Amino acid sequence: MHDLLLRAGAPLSGALDVPGDKSISHRAVLLALLADGPCRATGWLDCADTRSSLAAALALGASAAFEHGVLTLTPPPAPPRDDLVLDCGNSGTTARLLLGLLAAWLKPGGPAVTLDGDASLRTRPMARVVEPLRRMGADLSWAGNEGRLPVTVRGAPMRGCTHDLAVASAQVKSALLLAGLGATGITTVRGAAGSRDHTERMLRGMGASSSEPCGSPSVSGPRRLPAFTLAVPGDPSSAAFFQAAAAIIPGSDVTVRGQSLNPTRTGALAVLQHAGALVDLVVQDAAGEVAADAGEPTGSVRVRGRSRIAFAIERPQVPALVDEIPVLAVLATQCAGRSTISGAAELRVKESDRLALLARNLRRLGAAVAERDDGLVIDGPCVLRGGTRDEPLVLETAGDHRIAMAMAVAALITEGETALDDGACVAVSFPGFHEVMECLLGPGAQRRP
Numbered sequence: 001m002h003d004l005l006l007r008a009g010a011p012l013s014g015a016l017d018v019p020g021d022k023s024i025s026h027r028a029v030l031l032a033l034l035a036d037g038p039c040r041a042t043g044w045l046d047c048a049d050t051r052s053s054l055a056a057a058l059a060l061g062a063s064a065a066f067e068h069g070v071l072t073l074t075p076p077p078a079p080p081r082d083d084l085v086l087d088c089g090n091s092g093t094t095a096r097l098l099l100g101l102l103a104a105w106l107k108p109g110g111p112a113v114t115l116d117g118d119a120s121l122r123t124r125p126m127a128r129v130v131e132p133l134r135r136m137g138a139d140l141s142w143a144g145n146e147g148r149l150p151v152t153v154r155g156a157p158m159r160g161c162t163h164d165l166a167v168a169s170a171q172v173k174s175a176l177l178l179a180g181l182g183a184t185g186i187t188t189v190r191g192a193a194g195s196r197d198h199t200e201r202m203l204r205g206m207g208a209s210s211s212e213p214c215g216s217p218s219v220s221g222p223r224r225l226p227a228f229t230l231a232v233p234g235d236p237s238s239a240a241f242f243q244a245a246a247a248i249i250p251g252s253d254v255t256v257r258g259q260s261l262n263p264t265r266t267g268a269l270a271v272l273q274h275a276g277a278l279v280d281l282v283v284q285d286a287a288g289e290v291a292a293d294a295g296e297p298t299g300s301v302r303v304r305g306r307s308r309i310a311f312a313i314e315r316p317q318v319p320a321l322v323d324e325i326p327v328l329a330v331l332a333t334q335c336a337g338r339s340t341i342s343g344a345a346e347l348r349v350k351e352s353d354r355l356a357l358l359a360r361n362l363r364r365l366g367a368a369v370a371e372r373d374d375g376l377v378i379d380g381p382c383v384l385r386g387g388t389r390d391e392p393l394v395l396e397t398a399g400d401h402r403i404a405m406a407m408a409v410a411a412l413i414t415e416g417e418t419a420l421d422d423g424a425c426v427a428v429s430f431p432g433f434h435e436v437m438e439c440l441l442g443p444g445a446q447r448r449p
């Protein structure tokens, strides 16, 4: 028996905090491995994905304590002395950033570390990181299928170089910058314009990174990092599910407090505005702890649902909303006119093939969705229809957290009953998502008795 998803009985209304940013929480752990002393991250996100990074750090010899949202991590005194296998679980960020970090940190001639992951992570492309790292001298070998995890890393002398990325990926960019910290000379990463810049912001705060005039980040190595303290802001990608829900249901009024307003992450808010929602930002100062802070602008975002007008998302916009496309596709089903999402082929190699899964699920709900190689075309508005209490329409997640949460938003406005084949997978990035949604819906929510 699957748990039924909630339906909204009334417009959404309320103010909420969302959990800490996942990308910054991963980086807090991984950069601390290279630091000179104990590091602290307040508001650290405790979820399945960040636990993969933390478990890897502990296996590599770090020690850590986590209390009241504060993670303290003491880096290992030296690289490991024995061969290790690290399980990155479902987390692409853990696997890709560690490939870069380990390639330059392990001792040449010393033990090997093999990175592996779950069935989904084993299907995701790794050559995009492995090939540029090899150009820096990295010793990386495919331990299973070519181009995929598991990958074995051995220490090797590394030299800095200039990379021109084919994919505007923050994970690849960050892996190369982490490798650059352990390599001799200057490492510069070009071609990732518009992708999230948390690694550069953190490194800049520590005096360890600069930018070329055109904005491409550079590091010079070899060097270690100073011990740091940072405050992790709320995750805009988690906030987006509630903000899109507010835009979908006219009359809603939802405020998310303390989220990152980093411009490389707020592309979805511009789409909500374009689609007719009222979006108000109240910017606070960069999240305010001393020393090397995350350097993120933060603030509150109020979204009020009004009209719903079709929108277009094109390639240049994609990096700043790449993880929000699933829920924006749900919004598109309720907008008047034809919405298009293009230049988003990367969605096919995320935790699932998100374009295929979105098209299948939304069509089963009755939406008019055409799938393209690099996007979706959605005609709206249309009425979404589920099943009955005894036979709900069960939506497919493939264990992908963002598909699960996007479908939970679709369920709010679906006539009839819907369920997820795996509601628990939201814990990859947002444990407690269903409960927060229930609070926001209030007593008007209709659910199984």
Ligand code: S3P
Binding pocket: 022, 023, 024, 026, 093, 168, 169, 170, 171, 172, 174, 195, 196, 322, 323, 346
């Ligand atoms: C992430 C970058 C994005 C994003 C992922 C997290 C990161 O991937 O989709 O969820 O933390 O760097 P790419 O930039 O590699 O596409």
